[in-house]
Structures are given as C-alpha cells and as structure tokens.
Amino acid sequence: MSNLVQIGKKPRGPRTGGAGRPRFLPTTREEMTARGWDELDILIVTGDAYVDHPAFGPILVARFLEGRGYKVGVIAQPRWDSPADIARMGRPRLFVGVSAGNLDSMLNKLTAQKKVRSEDQYSPGGRANLRPNRASIVYSNLCRQAFPGLPVVLGGIEASLRRIAHYDYWSDQVRRSILLDAKADLLVFGMGERPAWEIARRLDAGEKVADLADVRGxxxxxxxxxxxxxxxxxxxxxxxxxxxxxxxxxxxxxxxxxxxxxxxxxxxxxxxxxxxxxxxxxxxxxxxxxxxxALPLSEDEMDGLYDLPFARAPHPSYANEGIPAFETVKHSIVTMRGCFGGCTFCSITEHEGRVIQSRSEASVLREVRELSRSAGFSGVLTDLGGPTANMYKMTCKDERTESACRRLSCVHPGICENLVTDHGPLLSLMRAVRSEKGIKRVFIASGVRYDLADRSPEFIAELARHHTGGQLSVAPEHNDPRVLDKMKKPGIDTYERFAQAFCQASEKAGKQQYLVPYFITGHPGSTLKDTVELALYLKRNNMRPRQVQDFIPTPMAVATTMFYTGLDPLTNEPVYTARDLREKRMMKALVFYWDPQHWPLARQALIEAGRRDLIGHGPNALVPFEGSADRVHAAARSPHPKRGGPPGPRGPRGRGAR
Ligand code: SF4
Known part of the structure; x- marks a missing residue:
C-alpha cells in the first residue's frame, strides 16, 4: 500500500451548507437525524468548544474529512466522569479522532509561574475547567471504554508535541510518549489532514488498524x-x-x-x-x-481545505456565551501555514512544519468576499497572515535543494542564500484584499519577521501606510546577542533598523504609529545580569514594553531541552537557565522597570545582581528608592510611551498558542 495520498482539489459538499442543510457538523443524535444519518463514519472529540472555523484545528480536520465524503460528528468538551457523553452519538463506523484542542491542555490551564489561569480562551464564556488536565489521555481512555475495539487515533498539538519522551514543565518530570499513556492505536503528528484521510480510506477499504503501520505523519x-x-x-x-x-x-x-x-x-x-x-x-x-x-500541502490542496463550508461561527448551543479565541480570529484570514524560522522557544516547526504552505490569492479573496457578506462584519479585517506575517509564498530556490537540506532554520544564523525572500506575492495579496468591495481596513496583526522585512522597503511602506492601526506588534525578544543566539533570533540591530524604517514609513504616510515590542524573560542563556542590561537598553530607548512573556518550557521545544538539561542540544555546550520561579519573577519585574507595581521585586533583583547603583533618582536609575516615590510615579505613569502602548490581539496563532 502506498503511503502517499493525493488530496483532491475540490471538496465535496456545498460551500455554505446548501439549501436546508445544517451549517454545523452534528453534535447530537437529533442533529444526526436531521441529516438523515443513523451512524457516523468518524467521530472527532475535542477539548475546545465547537467553533466551526478553520483556526480551530480539530474542526479543520473534521470538515476536511466531511469534504472527502465521510459522515463526521463532533463532541466538544465532553464530560469526563463517564464515557456516556462521548457515546451519545453512537459508535462510529471507522474510528474516533481525539484532540486536546488548539493548545496543550497543561499550557492552557497553567501559567509559567504554575498558577491556574482564570480563563480558558477556547471555552464558552472563557470558563475554566471545561477540559481535564492531559485531555488527550483522558479522552482516549473514555473512547476505549465507550467503543471497545474501535480504532482510536490521537492528534492535535498536545499529541504532536508530546510524541517522543519529553520534559513536562508542570510536573517537572520526563514523561513517556503520550501514545503509550493514551493507549491509542495511532498518533497523528503535524498537520493532520493527509494522515487522517489515509487512515479513513484504508479502514474504509477493510484494512485493520494494525495494518496501518506505514502512514506518513x-x-x-x-x-x-x-x-x-x-x-x-x-x-x-x-x-x-x-x-x-x-x-x-x-x-x-x-x-x-x-x-x-x-x-x-x-x-x-x-x-x-x-x-x-x-x-x-x-x-x-x-x-x-x-x-x-507527512508531505506538505500544495497550493491547490491548501485552497481546497480553506474552501470547505465552514460556518465561521460557534455552535448555536453557545448562544449566550462568546468564545474569546473566536472573537480574536473571527474577522481574520489565514493565508499560509508553517515557519522556517526555527526559534528555539517555539514549536511551530515541530507541528506545522518548516515548509511554507500558502493559499492562492484567488482562494484568499473568495474567503474575504464570503466574510464581507456575513452578518456583523464591519468591513475591518483584523489580520491577514499565519504563524508569521511575511513568509507568504516564500520558498527555497528549488525543490531539490530543499529536499536535501538538513538546516534547522532558513534564517539563522543568517538568511540562507537559497531562500527566496520576495515579498511580491504578499504585496499583491495585500493590495487585492484591501481593494475588495466591502473592505474598509485590513490589519496585519501576525508577527512581522523583521529580518525578512528588512529586504523589502516596499512591504514596510505599505504595512505602515495601510495595514497598521496605530500599533504594530514585533518581537525582538531580547537585546543580548548571546541570548538571541540561544533563541535563534536575529540581532537587535536588525530590529532597530526595522523600527527606524517603520517610523520613517509611518511619518511619510502622515501617521503617528508605535511599535509594540515583545520580550521574553527567563529564556535559557539569560541571567539576572543580562536582564538588567535589557532593562537599561529599554530605558535608554524609551521603550516601556507591556507584553513580557515569562519563558514557558513547552514540550519538545529546543529551548525546553536547554531548560531541563542545562545543555544546548545543538552544540552540547552548557547553558545557564533560571529555574527558580522567584528568579524568573525578578527578571520579568526588571523589564517592567517603569511600572510601580513591579518596583519592589525589581529592587530585589538589582540588589541580587549587584546593581544597587540603579536604584535611586539619578538619570541612570531604573527604579526609585522605596517609599513615597512609588505612589508619585504610579500617578504620573504615561499611558502612551514612544514605542509602547497596550498590546494588540494575540489569538490562537500567537506565540502563547504554540
Ligand atoms: S537550502 Fe536554505 S532556503 Fe533552502 S531549505 Fe535549506 S536553509 Fe532553507
């Protein structure tokens, strides 16, 4: 049996559900009956609320399988005290697919400081506790109880990023491959369409799940x-x-x-x-x-996927409660997937792959037109992008070179000479989308890769003139070259060049705009002393970041290996790592040197770093002496510093989601 599956270009099924056809996949027996189904082929169980939108991974796969002609049902956020909820639509004919949802369930629940988050962005009303910890394992066990002998196929980000033995930050343990703990029959890693379809076809053709030992992905x-x-x-x-x-x-x-x-x-x-x-x-x-x-999707295949008949709305059963993550993405358009950046703290490459898979301009425009006809759309697109704003249609110069390449990043330690960094297709797309009827504004909220943007003054000019709503989020992450090297990010000079070009382009466009810089503290390689230097750099440049991420060692990221082992796995060199939660808090407080609520901890950090000289009232001081100054500065705090301001939306494609 060949393990290569061609994904057909045209999905079956009408784009908008068709006359009288339900817009959502069935979630109950009654909804199955309404479609005239007495049995499902495939059941998808997800830890997220059911939002029929392509930004919700398990639903993307469910819609894809439906488009291939299978009867697919969805059970979202089932009760986990018994298998009854999962069994409510009956035993499916081929398999049950299980996903924890768009995020790892532990990352979804707990912060870098291991505190319970008050909100779940993927649940109705943002309610917490609608999914269990380690949801992939819990749901898989329930599926085996509900449907003895039925193939259980595990997929999604949690399964993908815990597929080999991995370090689990929240329990501070090395855990086994999640496939063993979940006792599923197969684990799909990476983007699931191609493997899920091959599994469905072969089971449908009468093969046993034990025969499916050669499916790519x-x-x-x-x-x-x-x-x-x-x-x-x-x-x-x-x-x-x-x-x-x-x-x-x-x-x-x-x-x-x-x-x-x-x-x-x-x-x-x-x-x-x-x-x-x-x-x-x-x-x-x-x-x-x-x-x-699995092999990446071609442009035709990407188009076929995004042309599927998504309702682009939460299931009607959530009528009274919004889903925060949906609110972030409901008026945004995904243009591509994948990332060749290879940042060590991020796992996009391990999940979505390093090959950029883009949609055609025509496909994006079809979605824009459909969105512009939808109720409640005001003409403002909140994002046009993907994991990165400006990798659309960027590829290696030829397939043979790409196929032979063993580099982990196309842009680190410098941009590879074989990478085609042409921003032309993206510029054409931006122009076409903003000239569509019914479109008033098109923002680009996905992160701009500024080392690539540096090569296209035209992109920066159009970004500033047409696609920025006063603030643009960018992620220099740190200023220290050694730390940036451990992150596999470009040097701060590249950020500064971009900042200058963006400010000039904004001025030329007659707009007063700001960059919102994102930083990470506590990343492996970073010490208290170089975080003091980072704070001094920020102060010198009048930067007051509002978005600071305390490094979270997510499963399988290279930086997580550094955090756990104290070694850079790519060089085998020792790496300093702040493991103590108080030290991590102090690092974060330093970067908030301008915010009185962080001053007490920042003072302690400066004392421990041997920098008492930076406490006081002189021009070089980072924080004032303890006392009444805290209150005076709190009152005088400026809401709009030169390159700061409140953060833009960071949805499911943002750094926190990965
Ligand atoms: S040769 Fe260069 S551009 Fe091509 S895949 Fe490798 S690193 Fe990327």
Missing part, C-alpha cells in the same frame, strides 16, 4: 521486543529506502540529561518532511515507531 506502538529490537540493531534493514533513526530510550533520557539532549538534537534533524527519516524510541519492552513526516 503517524506513530504506532511496537508492543514487544521481537517487533522492534531487530530495527534497533540494524535500522537500515527494515525501511525500504531510508534508515530509521533510533533515539535513546525513555529510560535513558529520564535518568541522563546528556542522553536527553542527544535525543532532542537527533529528533530535530528528522522534521524536514522531504528527508526526515522514520524514528524508533524504545520505552521498556515497547517502542514507539514514527513514520516520516
């Missing part, structure tokens, strides 16, 4: 040593055209940090879909086997 468990030890002994014998890579075992990485760093490095080099090899990781007597990543 999936993993399965080899249950005994006889099944995997020969592969570990001679990886080249068992895969027709490629050698498998054998990672250090779970037991090894759980007790040896060097082995963990080795695992992290080896894994990173297998994420290119064009040359990534199969991976095997032993866990005790069992082993998890990962096929090569």
């Amino acid at each position: 999936t993993a399965h468990v080899k249950k005994n040593r006889r099944a995997w030890e020969p592969i570990a002994a001679d990886p080249s014998r068992f895969v027709a055209d490629k050698k498998a890579v054998v990672l250090p075992s779970y037991e090894e990485v759980a007790k040896d940090k060097e082995a963990f760093a080795r695992m992290s490095r080896a894994f990173q080099y297998e994420t290119n879909p064009h040359n990534g090899r199969p991976i095997l990781q032993p866990h005790g007597d069992e082993a998890v086997y990962f096929n090569s990543p």
